């Protein structure tokens with residue numbers, strides 16, 4: 452399937468311009484109250500229980516519901532997307548599962564595009580259909596591929612931002628307290644700075660998608676022939692001591708925010724404004740609604756999903772009962 456991440460200019464330039472006309476920072480900013488609502492509804496689902504798996508019950512559904520809503524997928528169909536996204540996440544690497552989920556999502560989105568053509572609405576799919584550049588429009592096929600890549604690129608990445616970010620805070624209780632303090636004080640710039648540092652410190656995308664050399668290159672003393680693949684390890688660049696002082700330290704007040712968590716160059720993340728919004732709202736809500744948040748298992752028991760490009764947890768079991776409410780002998784696990 453052809454989409455933004457696997458094409459070069461001039462096709463990439465044209466498609467990116469068209470989608471940027473529809474997926475504007477203004478549209479994303481106007482979406483904040485809806486992300487707040489979705490976030491709190493998900494937390495309501497487990498807040499009274501005292502414990503939860505934050506990946507399964509929070510980090511996983513939030514981005515799926517958010518992007519479905521932004522695109523204009525009717526609410527009664529959101530759970531289909533949740534199921535397909537689940538198949539993509541849990542059957543990655545196994546034959547058939549991902550392919551079936553991708554096919555169903557694409558089929559659904561193509562039909563939805565036809566319905567929106569007949570019955571336009573104030574949503575991103577309608578904006579994609581209408582987007583034009585010098586009189587050019589996206590074809591139905593291109594609009595479906597675009598909606599799909601927004602879902603695909605914006606889903607697991609955001610799951611991992613919330614998962615890895617929360618884990619980083621759980622492992623650094625003093626920094627979690629600092630962030631809770633700035634959230635409560637309504638200091639949005641400080642919260643945004645903290646989210647950027649969480650992305651640098653343990654970002655969702657470990658390695659950028661494949662690049663191929665156009666001409667002979669020498670990188671780090673290795674010769675690379677034209678056509679050879681090159682994998683850029685974004686996570687290593689973001690912990691480079693030549694670039695960031697004390698790079699292994701999680702410093703939520705770090706002023707240098709020029710990390711590579713959202714990539715670099717022409718394929719720089721198109722969804723960064725949405726990801727930042729979701730990250731800020733999700734982490735702020737977790738910290739304020741669950742003041743006793745802590746890991747429910749030993750960190751050594753946490754399991755990471757396999758895969759070359761992404762870095763994310765399979766599950767994040769947490770406990771958020773008051774310590775006085777814990778049964779005797781059931782002290783929270785140490786970090």
Ligand code: HEM
Pocket residue numbers: 455456457467518600601602604605606608609612654655656659660661711712713714715717718719720721722723725726727
């Ligand atoms: C924290 C969450 C996110 C992270 C860390 C992230 C990271 C990235 C990275 C590293 C790239 C570049 C990949 C490469 O160069 O090979 C990228 C591209 C992209 N991202 Fe994101 N992303 C996030 C969320 C989102 C969201 C929410 C959306 C949309 C809803 C999105 C849409 C895209 C698209 C469409 C591209 C391809 C752009 C192009 O090729 O021109 N991303 N993202």
